[in-house]
Amino acid sequence: MMNVDDAILTRKSVRRFLPKPVPEEMLRHIMAVSARAPSGHNIQPWKVYVVAGAARDRLAADILKAAATEPDKHQPEYEYYPTEWHEPYIGRRRKLGFELYSLLGIQRDDKVGRERQMNRNYLFFDAPVGIFVTMDRRLNTGSFIDMGMFLQNILLAARGQGLHTCGQAAFTWYHDIIRKHLPLADTEMLICGVALGYEDTSAPENGLVTERIPVDEFVRFFGFPG
Numbered sequence: 001m002m003n004v005d006d007a008i009l010t011r012k013s014v015r016r017f018l019p020k021p022v023p024e025e026m027l028r029h030i031m032a033v034s035a036r037a038p039s040g041h042n043i044q045p046w047k048v049y050v051v052a053g054a055a056r057d058r059l060a061a062d063i064l065k066a067a068a069t070e071p072d073k074h075q076p077e078y079e080y081y082p083t084e085w086h087e088p089y090i091g092r093r094r095k096l097g098f099e100l101y102s103l104l105g106i107q108r109d110d111k112v113g114r115e116r117q118m119n120r121n122y123l124f125f126d127a128p129v130g131i132f133v134t135m136d137r138r139l140n141t142g143s144f145i146d147m148g149m150f151l152q153n154i155l156l157a158a159r160g161q162g163l164h165t166c167g168q169a170a171f172t173w174y175h176d177i178i179r180k181h182l183p184l185a186d187t188e189m190l191i192c193g194v195a196l197g198y199e200d201t202s203a204p205e206n207g208l209v210t211e212r213i214p215v216d217e218f219v220r221f222f223g224f225p226g
């Protein structure tokens with residue numbers, strides 16, 4: 001069994017996966033473990049759709065077509081990012097983009113290259129398994145906390161099985177297309193996608209080690225001796 005710190009510290013967003021399939025049994029185990037996430041009043045606001053094989057391929061093809069031909073027609077159901085960015089967040093966001101595209105050899109002014117990489121989201125970065133997590137839209141903002149805990153459990157439980165993942169808010173733009181392929185109720189809001197599979201360790205983009213600000217910059221301790 002993997003130690004909790006090891007699971008957290010070895011998790012990273014993988015953006016190129018091997019074609020090696022993931023058995024349904026393993027995915028069922030990951031879901032059962034993830035569902036132990038806490039939620040306020042134990043309401044467990046999540047629903048999950050897991051796609052592989054032909055179901056995954058058809059969905060990816062449809063979204064890629066929409067992303068190529070009519071991207072402006074599609075909008076997410078909730079705002080994950082601010083409409084106006086400010087520091088320190090805009091700087092951190094730029095740093096991630098700069099580091100990722102540098103590893104991929106995509107230049108700053110290469111719009112086509114950037115778009116091609118962005119659209120690799122819709123191929124689940126080649127992962128054999130795609131996961132969509134939804135929440136009942138009649139709940140309140142507090143349930144987003146529960147959703148985050150549940151999502152993180154998926155990422156960590158996957159590590160426990162030797163797998164890697166990438167959270168994919170990119171899919172929220174195409175919830176209308178996802179609805180054509182999967183039986184989401186009208187009350188369900190698409191919160192996030194997750195690509196899941198085995199890491200392609202030869203891919204330069206998977207070598208990205210994202211930075212974190214030091215503990216003393218975001219935590220203050222009170223009442224401790226010394």
Ligand SMILES: Cc1cc2nc3c(=O)[nH]c(=O)nc-3n(C[C@H](O)[C@H](O)[C@H](O)COP(=O)(O)O)c2cc1C
Pocket residue numbers: 011012013014015096121166167168169170171192208210
């Ligand atoms: C909810 C959520 C959504 C994300 N959506 C995307 C996405 O659509 N595409 C992508 O390439 N990365 C996505 N990411 C990955 C982040 O860019 C990544 O977590 C961050 O840069 C930190 O890097 P790390 O995961 O390797 O530690 C997402 C992460 C989270 C938590």
